[in-house]
Amino acid sequence: MINTSYYKDLTKMNTFGMKVKARCFIEYDSVADLVDIEFGELARPVLHIGGGSNLLFTDDFKGTVLHSRIDFIEILDEGQNNPEGQVLVSVGAGVVFDDFCAWAAKEGLWGVENLSHIPGEVGASAVQNIGAYGVEVKDVIRKVYCYDTVEEEFVHFEVSECGYAYRDSIFKNPEIKGRYIVTHVLFALSKQPRPMLDYGHLKEAVTEAAAPSCGSDNQSLTPALIRKTIIRIRKEKLPEPSVMGSAGSFFKNPVVPMEQFVRIEAAAKAEHGADYKVPHYLLPDDMVKIPAAWMIEQCGWKGRRSGGAAVYEKQPLVIVNYTGEAYPEEIVGLERRIMTSVRDRFGVELCPEVEHI
Ligand SMILES: Cc1cc2nc3c(=O)[nH]c(=O)nc-3n(C[C@H](O)[C@H](O)[C@H](O)COP(=O)(O)OP(=O)(O)OC[C@H]3O[C@@H](n4cnc5c(N)ncnc54)[C@H](O)[C@@H]3O)c2cc1C
Structure with missing residues (x-):
C-alpha cells in the first residue's frame, strides 16, 4: 500500500528533532509498490529517508520525501x-x-x-x-x-x-x-x-x-x-535520540599529511608538556588520521552551549539539540563556529559527516 500525505511534519522522523515539514510525503509497504510510484511526476527534489538519523534538515523540504516500510x-x-x-x-x-x-x-x-x-x-x-x-x-x-x-x-x-x-x-x-x-x-x-x-x-x-x-x-x-x-x-x-536529539558523529575524522601532524603534535607538546601524545592513526602514504573529537575538545567546545544547540558533554564529536527546541540555524551556526576554531588553531578543514538537507 502507498500512503501519500502533504505538508507532513517530520519532527519525529529525524533524530535531530528539527521541526520541519515535507511538501509531499510518500510511504510504501512493499517492493512491488515502487512500480506504482510515478517517479517522473513527483515534486522535486526527491529524498528517500530511513530513520533520519544521519540527516540535518535545515529548512522545510520543498519536494517529495519517500519512506519504506518494507519490513521482512x-x-x-x-x-x-x-x-x-x-x-x-x-x-x-x-x-x-x-x-x-x-x-x-x-x-x-x-x-x-x-x-x-x-x-x-x-x-x-x-x-x-x-x-x-x-x-x-x-x-x-x-x-x-x-x-x-x-x-x-x-x-x-x-x-x-x-x-x-x-x-x-x-x-x-x-x-x-x-x-x-x-x-x-x-x-x-x-x-x-x-x-x-x-x-x-x-x-x-x-x-x-x-x-x-x-x-x-x-x-x-x-x-x-x-x-x-x-x-x-x-x-x-552517546545521547539517546529519544532523550536528546542528535545525528551521532557530526564530523568526519580529518586525514592530514605527516608533516602537518608533526607540527600539530609539537604545538600540543609545547602546551601540555613533552610527554603529551596526540591521538592518531597512521594511514598509508604518510597520511595521519586525527580524531575530530580531540580537535574540538582542544578548541574548548566540549559541553558548550549555543542557543538551543550544544556540543555533547561526553563526546565532543556530537552536536545535540540540547533544549529539544533548537532551530536548524542554531545547529548550523555552532557547526560553523567549531569549523572556524579548528581551522584557525590547527589549519585543518573539518568535513561534516551528517548530510545537510
Ligand atoms: C546517536 C547516534 C549514534 C550513531 N552511531 C553510529 C555509529 O556508531 N556508526 C555509524 O555508522 N553511524 C552511526 N550513526 C549515524 C546513523 O545512525 C547511520 O548513518 C544510519 O545508517 C542512518 O540510517 P537512517 O535509516 O536513519 O538513514 P537516514 O539518515 O534517513 O538517511 C541516510 C542516507 O541514506 C539514504 N537512504 C535511506 N534509506 C534509503 C533507501 N531505502 N534507499 C536508498 N537510500 C536510502 C538517505 O537518502 C540518506 O542519504 C549514529 C547516529 C546517531 C543519532
Whole structure:
C-alpha cells in the first residue's frame, strides 16, 4: 500500500528533532509498490529517508520525501546450500537495523552484534556502510537489492560492486545519489562463533559481563552477550535520540599529511608538556588520521552551549539539540563556529559527516 500525505511534519522522523515539514510525503509497504510510484511526476527534489538519523534538515523540504516500510526478515539458506555454511538472511529496507541485530542475537547468529544500537534502518545501513566496534556492515552484506528510479527496473549489486569504504558507498556518489532505492539487503551471518573483540576495551567489557560463570573463550560467548555489552557502553557514551536529539558523529575524522601532524603534535607538546601524545592513526602514504573529537575538545567546545544547540558533554564529536527546541540555524551556526576554531588553531578543514538537507 502507498500512503501519500502533504505538508507532513517530520519532527519525529529525524533524530535531530528539527521541526520541519515535507511538501509531499510518500510511504510504501512493499517492493512491488515502487512500480506504482510515478517517479517522473513527483515534486522535486526527491529524498528517500530511513530513520533520519544521519540527516540535518535545515529548512522545510520543498519536494517529495519517500519512506519504506518494507519490513521482512527471512532466512533464505540455513547454510546447507553454500560452501561457507553461512546463514543467508534477506531483510527489508524498512526494518530498524537494531531490530535485525536483536533478531540475529536471539537466533544465535553471528555477524551484526557489534553494530547493535546504531540508529536507523536496514536500507540506509547499506548506503552508509555503518560501522562500530571494529565491524562494518559491508563485512556481512552479500547483495543489495534496489529499484532503479531512472530505468524503472529492479537491480541488485554484489557487495564487491557497492564501492564500500569508510561510511561510504556508490549510493552516496553525487552522480547517482537518489537513483537507487534500496528495497532489501542479503546478509551472510554465521552459526559459528566469530566474536570481534579487538576494538578498544571491548574484550575486557565482554569478559566482565560474562563473569563469573564463564570466560571470554569462544564457547561461552554469545552474540546476545556482546550485543548487551555494546548497548551498555553506547548508552554511557552517546545521547539517546529519544532523550536528546542528535545525528551521532557530526564530523568526519580529518586525514592530514605527516608533516602537518608533526607540527600539530609539537604545538600540543609545547602546551601540555613533552610527554603529551596526540591521538592518531597512521594511514598509508604518510597520511595521519586525527580524531575530530580531540580537535574540538582542544578548541574548548566540549559541553558548550549555543542557543538551543550544544556540543555533547561526553563526546565532543556530537552536536545535540540540547533544549529539544533548537532551530536548524542554531545547529548550523555552532557547526560553523567549531569549523572556524579548528581551522584557525590547527589549519585543518573539518568535513561534516551528517548530510545537510
Ligand atoms: C546517536 C547516534 C549514534 C550513531 N552511531 C553510529 C555509529 O556508531 N556508526 C555509524 O555508522 N553511524 C552511526 N550513526 C549515524 C546513523 O545512525 C547511520 O548513518 C544510519 O545508517 C542512518 O540510517 P537512517 O535509516 O536513519 O538513514 P537516514 O539518515 O534517513 O538517511 C541516510 C542516507 O541514506 C539514504 N537512504 C535511506 N534509506 C534509503 C533507501 N531505502 N534507499 C536508498 N537510500 C536510502 C538517505 O537518502 C540518506 O542519504 C549514529 C547516529 C546517531 C543519532
